[in-house]
Amino acid sequence: MIKAVFFTVLTVAFFYIIWINNIFAPHEHYEMPAQYAKIAEDVSYAKEGKQLFEQNCQSCHSVRYDAVYISSVQANPKLKTLQEQYGKVLPKNVYEAVFYEDLMGLKESFGKVPPDLSTMYLVKGKEYLYNFILEPQKVLPGTSMPAVMAGRPEETAKIVAYLKSVAEPSPEEKNKRVLMGVGTIAYLIVMGILLWVWRARVLKRMGLH
Ligand code: HEC
Structure with missing residues (x-):
């Protein structure tokens, strides 16, 4: 329980700093019409x-x-x-x-x-x-x-x-990168699901499920 709380706080703090309020980034602000x-x-x-x-x-x-x-x-x-x-x-x-x-x-x-x-x-x-x-x-x-x-x-x-x-x-290059990013994550999700199904089958065959 303590472990879970500790790691949750650490993760939240990490993403807060890199996404919301980066205390390490320079803070000057410059106006621009x-x-x-x-x-x-x-x-x-x-x-x-x-x-x-x-x-x-x-x-x-x-x-x-x-x-x-x-x-x-x-x-x-x-x-x-x-x-x-x-x-x-x-x-x-x-x-x-x-x-x-x-x-x-x-x-x-x-x-x-x-x-x-x-x-x-x-x-x-x-x-x-x-x-x-x-x-x-x-x-x-x-x-x-x-x-x-x-x-x-x-x-x-x-x-x-x-x-x-x-x-x-360039915009075309940016689009390509977004596509690659989405493709990679989709691949990981599909492979994850397949692995899960396969694992269940193996366990069943071994009589453990
Ligand atoms: C006569 C020489 C000269 C011209 C012409 C010139 N600069 Fe510079 N520029 C410098 C020097 C010298 C520095 C380094 C200043 C410093 O660090 O104090 C500099 C620094 C910079 C920096 C870096 C600022 C920073 O915070 O480190 C930028 C950006 C820049 N110049 C953009 C431009 C642009 C855009 C133009 C044209 C509109 C231009 N400069 C014209 C001499 C020039």
Whole structure:
């Protein structure tokens, strides 16, 4: 009885923490006007967002998972040769080793290498990204990231939509995963039932049932 209570409490606490109130997750909340949140979630803006990214961000940031490298690298003929050898998305270590000087040049100017933004959407979420890109100083006082999108909330939201499209699997891929998940659970349930029936039969044959 004590055992049952103990494990029930432990299980409930576990799911409460991971599903309802994760005390280990960061707690800052960032506001975002609903009309821009809608744009940032909609990956059909990704193409426009990518163009805006190329115009406003690519001088400093890469999106390696989308084979988008910082401008000076993109202009380097070495890139094409490497891509023929390794594929469009270069391994991180190859990218960082071959273009070390480009990255260190940025570090000299800004105090640190501007991060690659491939998975930033998953790590930080749309509200943080929208606020940070629009007003970097307000979110991260003292940061060397310039406010390149100041006063352009709609375009900022489109850039976030682009980052979302890179970080998240495509809608078709997502559907496929849901289908696989449902299929796997259904398989386990059916096999469970068959095992139960089989077990009952074996027990009967052994005269134990
Ligand atoms: C002139 C260089 C430069 C440009 C242009 C630039 N950034 Fe940055 N960005 C930086 C630097 C430097 C950092 C690191 C800031 C820090 O950690 O203090 C940074 C950090 C970031 C971060 C990470 C914030 C965090 O919390 O770690 C995001 C996201 C980002 N930039 C997005 C963008 C987007 C989107 C654009 C284009 C609209 C852009 N940046 C344009 C230099 C730049």
